[in-house]
Amino acid sequence: MNAVKNNTQGAKGSVMVVGSGIAGMQTALDLADSGFYVYLIEKKASIGGAMAQLDKTFPTNDCAM
Amino acid sequence: MDKCIACGACTEKCPKKVTDHFNAGLAKRKAIYVDYPQAVPLKYAIDPETCIYIVKNGRCGVCQKVCPTDAIDFDQTDKTINIKVGSVIMAPGFSTFDPSGLDNYQYSQYPNVVTSMEMERILSATGPFNGHLIRPSDDKEPKKVAWLQCIGSRDINKCDNSYCSSVCCMYAIKEAVIAKEHSGGKLDTAIFYMDMRTYGKEFEGYYERAKNEQKVRFIRSRIHTIEEDRETNNLILKYVDDQGKILTEIFDMVVLSVGMQTPKDVVDLADRLDIKLNDNKFVETDSFNPVSTSRPGIFVCGSFQEPKDIPMAVMEASAAACDAQTILSGARNSLTKEKTFPKERDVSDQEPRIGVFVCNCGTNIGGIVDVPSVAEMAKTLPDVVYVEENLFTCSQDTQEKLIEVIEKNNLNRIVVAACTPRTHEALFQETLKEAGLNKYLFEMANIRNQCSWVHSKEKDEATKKAKILVQMAISRARRIKPLKQPTISIDSNALVIGGGIAGMTAALGLADQGFHTSIVEKSNQLGGAALKLDSTWLGEDIGQNLKKMIRKVNNNSLIDVYTDSIIKNASGFIGNFETTITKSEAESEKEINIKHGAIIVTVGATEYQPSEYLHGQDEMIFTHLAFDMALKTNDKKIASANSAVFIQCVGSRETDRPYCSKVCCTHSIKSAIKLRNLDPEKDVYIIYRDIRTYGQRESLYKEARDKGVIFIRYDVENKPKVEKSGENLKVTIKDHVLNRNLEIDTDIIVLASAIIPGDNQDLAKMFKLSLTQDNFFNEAHAKLRPVEFATEGIFMAGMAHYPKPIEESIAQAKAAASRAAVALSKDSLTVEGIVSFIDTSMCRGCGECEKACPFNAIILEETDETGESKIAYVQAALCKGCGACSVACPTGAASIHNYDDEIVLTMIESALEV
Numbered sequence: 006m007n008a009v010k011n012n013t014q015g016a017k018g019s020v021m022v023v024g025s026g027i028a029g030m031q032t033a034l035d036l037a038d039s040g041f042y043v044y045l046i047e048k049k050a051s052i053g054g055a056m057a058q059l060d061k062t063f064p065t066n067d068c069a070m
Numbered sequence: 071m072d073k074c075i076a077c078g079a080c081t082e083k084c085p086k087k088v089t090d091h092f093n094a095g096l097a098k099r100k101a102i103y104v105d106y107p108q109a110v111p112l113k114y115a116i117d118p119e120t121c122i123y124i125v126k127n128g129r130c131g132v133c134q135k136v137c138p139t140d141a142i143d144f145d146q147t148d149k150t151i152n153i154k155v156g157s158v159i160m161a162p163g164f165s166t167f168d169p170s171g172l173d174n175y176q177y178s179q180y181p182n183v184v185t186s187m188e189m190e191r192i193l194s195a196t197g198p199f200n201g202h203l204i205r206p207s208d209d210k211e212p213k214k215v216a217w218l219q220c221i222g223s224r225d226i227n228k229c230d231n232s233y234c235s236s237v238c239c240m241y242a243i244k245e246a247v248i249a250k251e252h253s254g255g256k257l258d259t260a261i262f263y264m265d266m267r268t269y270g271k272e273f274e275g276y277y278e279r280a281k282n283e284q285k286v287r288f289i290r291s292r293i294h295t296i297e298e299d300r301e302t303n304n305l306i307l308k309y310v311d312d313q314g315k316i317l318t319e320i321f322d323m324v325v326l327s328v329g330m331q332t333p334k335d336v337v338d339l340a341d342r343l344d345i346k347l348n349d350n351k352f353v354e355t356d357s358f359n360p361v362s363t364s365r366p367g368i369f370v371c372g373s374f375q376e377p378k379d380i381p382m383a384v385m386e387a388s389a390a391a392c393d394a395q396t397i398l399s400g401a402r403n404s405l406t407k408e409k410t411f412p413k414e415r416d417v418s419d420q421e422p423r424i425g426v427f428v429c430n431c432g433t434n435i436g437g438i439v440d441v442p443s444v445a446e447m448a449k450t451l452p453d454v455v456y457v458e459e460n461l462f463t464c465s466q467d468t469q470e471k472l473i474e475v476i477e478k479n480n481l482n483r484i485v486v487a488a489c490t491p492r493t494h495e496a497l498f499q500e501t502l503k504e505a506g507l508n509k510y511l512f513e514m515a516n517i518r519n520q521c522s523w524v525h526s527k528e529k530d531e532a533t534k535k536a537k538i539l540v541q542m543a544i545s546r547a548r549r550i551k552p553l554k555q556p557t558i559s560i561d562s563n564a565l566v567i568g569g570g571i572a573g574m575t576a577a578l579g580l581a582d583q584g585f586h587t588s589i590v591e592k593s594n595q596l597g598g599a600a601l602k603l604d605s606t607w608l609g610e611d612i613g614q615n616l617k618k619m620i621r622k623v624n625n626n627s628l629i630d631v632y633t634d635s636i637i638k639n640a641s642g643f644i645g646n647f648e649t650t651i652t653k654s655e656a657e658s659e660k661e662i663n664i665k666h667g668a669i670i671v672t673v674g675a676t677e678y679q680p681s682e683y684l685h686g687q688d689e690m691i692f693t694h695l696a697f698d699m700a701l702k703t704n705d706k707k708i709a710s711a712n713s714a715v716f717i718q719c720v721g722s723r724e725t726d727r728p729y730c731s732k733v734c735c736t737h738s739i740k741s742a743i744k745l746r747n748l749d750p751e752k753d754v755y756i757i758y759r760d761i762r763t764y765g766q767r768e769s770l771y772k773e774a775r776d777k778g779v780i781f782i783r784y785d786v787e788n789k790p791k792v793e794k795s796g797e798n799l800k801v802t803i804k805d806h807v808l809n810r811n812l813e814i815d816t817d818i819i820v821l822a823s824a825i826i827p828g829d830n831q832d833l834a835k836m837f838k839l840s841l842t843q844d845n846f847f848n849e850a851h852a853k854l855r856p857v858e859f860a861t862e863g864i865f866m867a868g869m870a871h872y873p874k875p876i877e878e879s880i881a882q883a884k885a886a887a888s889r890a891a892v893a894l895s896k897d898s899l900t901v902e903g904i905v906s907f908i909d910t911s912m913c914r915g916c917g918e919c920e921k922a923c924p925f926n927a928i929i930l931e932e933t934d935e936t937g938e939s940k941i942a943y944v945q946a947a948l949c950k951g952c953g954a955c956s957v958a959c960p961t962g963a964a965s966i967h968n969y970d971d972e973i974v975l976t977m978i979e980s981a982l983e984v
Contacts, residue, residue, distance in 0.1 A: 018404035024163050035392075052111075064272040
C-alpha cells in the first residue's frame, strides 16, 4: 500500500481524479500502480458510480457489480 | 469513519425514511445509509438534508445511541482542503435524461412508464423487488413490455440533445433479453427504434440472437405519444409499420430508453476550471488528443467527453492516466512509499499453535449461529491453543488486538471463522504480516454466507454446519506451511508490434514516460491504414497529423523502428520476454534479438475487397480507402462526377461476416457531405441498413440531410443491384415507403466495404493469444480489461481489437501504454505463493498439465539431448494456482502449495467426522 511521504514539497508526483465511477477508478488505479499518489474525489458516500446500479452487462450478461 | 464497522444497527433504528436514489427512486431507504451492501468504503453515511437530528436541531440521535463503536459524530462539518497536484483528470460521469418534462410520454403521471435506469434496478437481484419483474402500478408481472429508444437523444424538438447517447440500443436489447429470462421466456418484448446501433465488438451478434433466438421484437418506429387505459394502467402505443399501416398495441409496461447528458453541476465545474465544452456540453477534444481538455494538464475520460459504453470509458481512463504520467514522469515514486512490515518469524520447525477467531458479525452471524458453542468446539481440537469470539473480527481495534494475541500466545497459524475470503482475506493476511507471520499461515471459514445467510431459518443446522466448516479449516491450518513469494525482475523495455497510428501512439506513450520501445512493422514504412485516409469525422487532416506523428517517432531516441520486419519467434513472460525479429534487407535477411518486459499488439486490420456490386470491373466504383485516396490526390473522376451513390454494409452484417465495421456510416456521410460541399448540384445518395453515427457523429448525419444528401434504406434480403448502363452506372433499390423499385443513374459508386482482420493466427499462436470468432484479438475482459490479454504483460490496441475510428485507436493505444507502464515502472514483481509445483520424481513428461493450464504457465522441458525425456516445469510468475494441472496429472506429480491432495482429503475427512 502506498502512503504520502511528503505533502508539502513539490506536487508533481500526485494527480487528482474527479469522479470515482468506472473511469475515475481505472485512471486512479493505473496512476497509483505506477508510482503516483492519487487523490480520488467523489461527491457521494461511496465509489463505483453508475455501473453499480446496473443489473448485468452485455454481451456476456455478467453481473455488473 | 474509521470506527464504523458497517454493522447496520444505525440504519435499522433510524426512524426517517427517504427516497432511495440508488434504486432510481423505486424504494425507500433511511436517512443514515449505505447505497448497497458491496459499497466501498462500506461505511454508513448520514444524509444531512433529511436526518432528523440535523434538520430538527438534535431531536433524534438514535443512531448515535445504538452504534456499538461510537462512530457517529454529529459535529462533523464540510471542510475545505487545499491540495497541490501535478495533474487533474476529470471523470465526473453523466446523468440520465429526465423525461418528466415530456408531456407526450407522461412519465410522471403513468405509473407503468419507467426509465431504463429504473428497469435496471427492477431487474437487479439487489433491487427494490429482489429481481422479480413486476410493474409499479399493481406489483403484477407484466406480460408485454415495450422499450422506446432515443428518449432525450437525437432529439432537438423535445429537448436539446441532438447527439446519440451511444449505449441505449445495446442496453435496451440486454434489458429485453434479461426481462424475458426473468419471466421464463413468456414475456413479449418490443423495442421501438429509429436505427439499431449495435456497432461495437460482439454487439451485432447479441442483437441477432435477441431477434432470432430470444424473439425480442424490433419495430422501426419512433413512438409519438403514450396513452394510458385508466382502469388497468395499461399503456397504448400507436405506430406506423414498414408498410405505412397504422397499428395500435397495448403494453403492460413501457421503458423509456433515456440518454446520457452532462449534469448541470458538472457544467458549472467545467466553467470554474476553465475547461472548454462544446455545444452538447461535452468536453471539446480532438481526434489526435482524445483525452486532452483545452486546459493543459487537465485530462478527461468517460462520458464527460461524449456518451460511451463501459469498455470505452475504461480505455479512456487508462489513456488519461498515460497522458498525466507523460507530463509527470520525472516525479514518479516521489510522493509514494512502500508499506513496510516487521521481519517474518521463522516457524517452519515449530509444531502448529493455532489461534481461532469466531466472528459474530454483530447479529449477522451471531443471530443465527450459536457462536459460543462453535468456539467451545474449536477449543477441543488438536493444536488449537487459543480461541476468541469477536463482535466484529474485521474491525480496526480487533486487528490491533489480534497482533497482540498472536505475539503473546506465540501463535503460528490463524483461523478466522467469519465471512468470505473474497472480501476479507487480504485484510487478515495484512494483520498476520504485521504480527511477523507469513501471510499463508491463515485460513478462513465462511460461516456467514454459507451458514447464517443460507440457513437463516434453520438455526441448529446452521450451527452444525458452522462447526463442520471450522473443523475443516482447523484441519487444514494444521498442515499448511509458510510459502515464499518469489520476485521476478522486470525488464523496462517494451515491444510494439505494428507501426500504424495505434502502434506509434503506444510507443510514444511509453517512450515519453522514459521506457525504451521497439516498433516492429511488416511494411516498409510507418503509418498503417491511416496512410490511405483523408480526414477524420471532425474534419482534421489525417495526412498532416500522421506525418507529425511519424516524425515524432523517428526523432524519439527511446524508440527503435524496425520496418520490413516480422516476429520470428518469442518466449518468456511478463517482465522477461525475448523476441527474435527478422528484418528483410535489400538482398538478405537479418535477425535481431530483443529483450523486453511488455508487448503491445497493434497489427491493425485491412479493407475487405468485395466481389459484388461490380467492384473491380469499373474504375468509377470505389471502396472507402480508394475513394479517400482519390480525394487526397484530387482525382478528376470525383470533381467531374455529377452524382454518387454510397452503398453501406458491403461485407459487414452478413452471414459470413456478422459484425458491424463501426466506421463506415460516419465515413460515407462525411464523404457525401464533402461531395455536396464541392458542388451542391451533385446528387448524392446513401443506401443503408441502419445509420450508425453514434455519439456526436450524429451531427454529421443531420448536416448531410440538411445539405440534401438522400438516404434510402434497404434490407439484407433485398440488396441493391448495380449494373452498367451505357457510360453510367445504375443502382436499383426497393423503396420501402413506395414499395417499388427505384432506379438511380450515377457516375460514381462508393462501397462501404468491411474492415477485416489481418492474418492474426500466427501471432496468436506464437504468443498464445486468443482470437474471437471473427479473428480479431480477444481481450481479457470485454468490459473491464479492454486492452489486456489474458496473458499478463501483453496488451492490444487499435483495429487488431476491432474496427474503430482514429480517435478510439489513439485512446486505446494510450491505454495500452498506461497498462504496460504499470508493469514496466516496477523493478520487480511479487508473485503469489499459492502456485502449482511439480514433484519431478513422479513426472513422466506426458504434457497433460501443459494442455490443461489456462494461463500457459507450464512448459515441458527436455531433460536430455535426445529430446525424448521431458519434465513439466511451472513458471510461477504465470501460475494463478487454479489447480487444473493437478486434476489433469495422471501420476499425482502436479499439485498446489498448501492445497495438495493430502490437505484437501484431510479436510474432507474432518468434515465427515463431526
